Amino acid sequence: MLPIRLACYGIRSVAVSCKRINIGSLSQVAREFSSDERPQFPGSRSQWTEKLEFIRPDLYDGIPVYRVMDRKGKVIDPSQDPQLSQETVIKMYKCMTQLNTMDRILYESQRQGRISFYMTNYGEEGTHIGSAAALDPKDLIFGQYREAGTLMWRGFTLDQFMNQCYGNVDDGGKGKQMPVHYGSKELNFVTISSPLGTQMPQAVGAAYAYKRSQNGLCVMCYFGEGTSSEGDAHAALNFSATLDCPVIFFCRNNGYAISTPSKEQYRGDGIAGRGPAYGMLTIRVDGNDVFAVYNATLKARQVALSEMRPVLIEAMTYRIGHHSTSDDSTAYRSVDEVRYWDERDTPIARLRHYLVQKGWWQDSQEKEWKEDCKRQVMTAFARAEKKLKPNWKEVFTDVYHEMPSHIREQMKQMEEHVQKYAEHYPLKNFSKD
Amino acid sequence: MALRNFIKRNLFLNNKCPLRISQRLSHFTFVPDTVSASEGETQRMNLFQAINNSLDIALTQDPTAVIFGEDVAFGGVFRCTVGLQEKHGKSRVFNTPLCEQGIAGFGIGAATAGATAIAEIQFADYILPAFDQICNEAAKYRYRSGGIYDCGSLTIRAPCSAVGHGAVYHSQSPEAFFAHCPGLKVVVPRGPIKAKGLLLSCIRDKNPCLFFEPKILYRSAVEQVPVKEYTMPLSKADILVEGDDITLVGWGTQVHVLREVCQLAKDQLNVSCELIDLVTILPWDKETIAQSVKKTGRLLIAHEAPLTSGFGAEIAASIQHECFLNLEAPIERVTGFDTPFPHMFEPFYMPDKWRCLEAVKKLVNY
Numbered sequence: 001m002l003p004i005r006l007a008c009y010g011i012r013s014v015a016v017s018c019k020r021i022n023i024g025s026l027s028q029v030a031r032e033f034s035s036d037e038r039p040q041f042p043g044s045r046s047q048w049t050e051k052l053e054f055i056r057p058d059l060y061d062g063i064p065v066y067r068v069m070d071r072k073g074k075v076i077d078p079s080q081d082p083q084l085s086q087e088t089v090i091k092m093y094k095c096m097t098q099l100n101t102m103d104r105i106l107y108e109s110q111r112q113g114r115i116s117f118y119m120t121n122y123g124e125e126g127t128h129i130g131s132a133a134a135l136d137p138k139d140l141i142f143g144q145y146r147e148a149g150t151l152m153w154r155g156f157t158l159d160q161f162m163n164q165c166y167g168n169v170d171d172g173g174k175g176k177q178m179p180v181h182y183g184s185k186e187l188n189f190v191t192i193s194s195p196l197g198t199q200m201p202q203a204v205g206a207a208y209a210y211k212r213s214q215n216g217l218c219v220m221c222y223f224g225e226g227t228s229s230e231g232d233a234h235a236a237l238n239f240s241a242t243l244d245c246p247v248i249f250f251c252r253n254n255g256y257a258i259s260t261p262s263k264e265q266y267r268g269d270g271i272a273g274r275g276p277a278y279g280m281l282t283i284r285v286d287g288n289d290v291f292a293v294y295n296a297t298l299k300a301r302q303v304a305l306s307e308m309r310p311v312l313i314e315a316m317t318y319r320i321g322h323h324s325t326s327d328d329s330t331a332y333r334s335v336d337e338v339r340y341w342d343e344r345d346t347p348i349a350r351l352r353h354y355l356v357q358k359g360w361w362q363d364s365q366e367k368e369w370k371e372d373c374k375r376q377v378m379t380a381f382a383r384a385e386k387k388l389k390p391n392w393k394e395v396f397t398d399v400y401h402e403m404p405s406h407i408r409e410q411m412k413q414m415e416e417h418v419q420k421y422a423e424h425y426p427l428k429n430f431s432k433d
Numbered sequence: 434m435a436l437r438n439f440i441k442r443n444l445f446l447n448n449k450c451p452l453r454i455s456q457r458l459s460h461f462t463f464v465p466d467t468v469s470a471s472e473g474e475t476q477r478m479n480l481f482q483a484i485n486n487s488l489d490i491a492l493t494q495d496p497t498a499v500i501f502g503e504d505v506a507f508g509g510v511f512r513c514t515v516g517l518q519e520k521h522g523k524s525r526v527f528n529t530p531l532c533e534q535g536i537a538g539f540g541i542g543a544a545t546a547g548a549t550a551i552a553e554i555q556f557a558d559y560i561l562p563a564f565d566q567i568c569n570e571a572a573k574y575r576y577r578s579g580g581i582y583d584c585g586s587l588t589i590r591a592p593c594s595a596v597g598h599g600a601v602y603h604s605q606s607p608e609a610f611f612a613h614c615p616g617l618k619v620v621v622p623r624g625p626i627k628a629k630g631l632l633l634s635c636i637r638d639k640n641p642c643l644f645f646e647p648k649i650l651y652r653s654a655v656e657q658v659p660v661k662e663y664t665m666p667l668s669k670a671d672i673l674v675e676g677d678d679i680t681l682v683g684w685g686t687q688v689h690v691l692r693e694v695c696q697l698a699k700d701q702l703n704v705s706c707e708l709i710d711l712v713t714i715l716p717w718d719k720e721t722i723a724q725s726v727k728k729t730g731r732l733l734i735a736h737e738a739p740l741t742s743g744f745g746a747e748i749a750a751s752i753q754h755e756c757f758l759n760l761e762a763p764i765e766r767v768t769g770f771d772t773p774f775p776h777m778f779e780p781f782y783m784p785d786k787w788r789c790l791e792a793v794k795k796l797v798n799y
Binding site: 140142171172173174176177181183184185190191193195198200201202203204205206207208209210212213219231232234235236238239242243397398399400401402404405406407 | 497499524525527529530532534535537538539540541542543544545546547548550562565566569570573574575576577578579580581582583585615616618638639640668716719720
């Protein structure tokens with residue numbers, strides 16, 4: 001009540017109402033409210049200054065980029081080598097290259113009209129595999145759409161990828177969504193949705209639920225630098241910090257949001273520059289350096305869980321491919337620029353150099369693996385293509401937990417219609433079950 | 434005190450205050466529901482107390498349940514969460530930053546990860562920033578994942594509808610926007626007894642639910658509410674008054690307006706009205722309405738939300754399809770006008786009992 005009365009009645013009344021306050025506490029209040037030492041505002045109590053000085057962000061160096069290897073795969077500071085086993089590093093390499101091979105074949109299959117749409121991951125395989133390898137397989141992943149490697153690392157099979165892209169009868173998503181909108185309950189990967197950034201506050205809520213359940217797990221949230229401009233991104237970062245959630249925000253800054261280059265996406269120090277403003281632990285890493293990504297993610301996870309707080313990782317990388325099969329990036333960037341990255345700095349090449357230098361990988365293995373990989377992908381592809389689509393009545397399923405009468409009514413009406421006009425509907429492509 | 438007197442003496446002619454806000458005539462009279470003695474012990478509760486009770490029960494019985502939103506920690510701007518943080522703890526009842534899209538998204542994620550997430554949006558007028566999360570995400574979560582992921586344990590509550598002085602941004606009834614979104618459930622209680630049961634049903638329902646609470650009823654709606662735990666069925670309309678000549682359909686506050694219309698129609702026109710509270714907007718109980726209209730031959734739908742594409746349009750289209758040959762007159766809708774909700778002109782905007790009575794007259798004389 002006191003503050004309201006002060007506002008309405010003016011200074012004179014303060015003396016009246018203060019009569020009721022004990023003298024001792026009044027002087028304590030007076031001391032606390034002394035503006036001599038530090039500002040007392042509830043919102044911030046930093047320091048006083050009498051200099052009229054605006055912060056000029058262009059005068060500050062950006063947050064540095066953490067790396068382990070140079071472009072030739074040589075570890076610069078040996079203390080930063082995660083010392084992963086040969087088996088693990090080869091698994092990383094094989095996963096990245098298999099992803100790359102699958103991408104090439106599925107991109108082509110869209111060009112040939114076999115699937116409706118595809119998005120490749122060229123150049124960003126390191127961000128997927130490096131981070132996924134550092135997580136617990138049970139940590140929940142919320143992705144954007146260019147994180148297929150994290151699923152591949154966890155064990156999503158080529159068949160499962162293809163089935164979703166073909167939307168066939170074995171698609172876990174029951175043919176409901178466009179290609180690359182993968183999801184897996186067993187592998188703790190939440191189904192992808194097209195709206196950008198929506199996954200971010202969801203990841204925070206999930207992390208909060210995990211914190212309450214004390215299951216020792218964290219949540220991983222991937223997003224691109226373009227998506228970080230969405231309102232949901234701001235909401236997520238703020239909520240995660242204020243609610244102390246064990247979530248890792250992993251930004252794939254690949255330089256482009258479709259045709260929009262990062263210099264048109266933000267004016268500040270990228271996405272990492274925002275982390276401290278939200279009160280969040282932050283690091284920027286070389287996304288093309290699998291070990292840098294691995295180390296940062298591993299540490300982020302440790303901190304997120306031991307201190308129950310969010311961590312922001314901005315992984316710098318480059319989108320070598322087009323945004324999707326609906327995009328031709330030669331319309332907005334030079335072929336030379338793309339070639340530069342493809343030839344000088346890819347996560348696959350750098351890890352291969354590391355493997356070769358360690359004596360863990362030979363040219364003959366490279367050749368053999370390339371062929372084996374291609375063969376595996378092609379056979380999975382052929383299998384997926386032959387399968388029927390799910391029964392068309394799946395249109396009406398899973399809208400609600402139980403099918404309400406109005407949807408059942410519409411399904412029945414359509415059943416009658418399809419029976420009557422059967423020859424006008426592509427029934428032979430759809431399963432009868 | 435001196436200041437108060439100063440204002441009274443100098444700003445009003447003849448020492449007469451203009452009608453105080455709290456004295457402006459309410460456009461309806463709340464009619465309480467009653468329950469039979471078999472429901473056990475009851476307690477006098479208003480709407481916010483009944484909602485508070487329902488939330489308390491939900492948190493007591495479900496250890497994963499959490500309540501969050503703006504200002505819920507101290508009890509909420511409408512007191513719906515009073516005492517809950519104290520009783521259940523800070524990790525279960527907590528404030529979020531001021532961001533509706535964040536609240537909705539957070540709720541979806543918490544629900545997906547196994548918690549029972551009960552979100553509060555401070556006013557239904559401010560639910561629109563959360564529209565993307567609610568309609569593009571929550572509603573479609575189960576469908577788009579082939580059923581492997583869902584956020585069924587999410588409930589979002591928001592105060593809605595006219596309150597006498599709410600104006601453009603504290604009076605809206607946005608149910609129609611969400612009725613157009615398959616995958617959601619949308620519920621509007623008419624009083625404390627219904628609210629307690631319906632809210633618990635929404636919280637336990639395995640689909641994301643929106644629970645719009647008519648704010649004018651928070652204090653003015655008082656009933657003897659059973660203290661025990663109970664639920665009320667969703668998607669089941671209530672026939673409150675039986676009649677033969679015309680069917681009246683409404684929800685929330687409007688139900689009480691229509692009750693008076695029933696009485697006025699009986700007294701002045703000798704017309705017997707059947708009053709139905711729709712209760713659930715999505716999925717709605719078409720069966721009950723259709724059966725009633727097949728009996729009466731006339732339908733009047735009333736809602737505060739604007740006319741064009743208000744939920745009355747859906748009812749009208751469906752019922753004319755179901756009951757075409759039974760209709761004695763066109764289906765009538767008495768609603769807010771196709772304007773934003775005005776401040777000073779609220780008495781002229783509302784679908785009040787006189788506009789509704791006039792519509793009844795037109796329909797019976799068609």
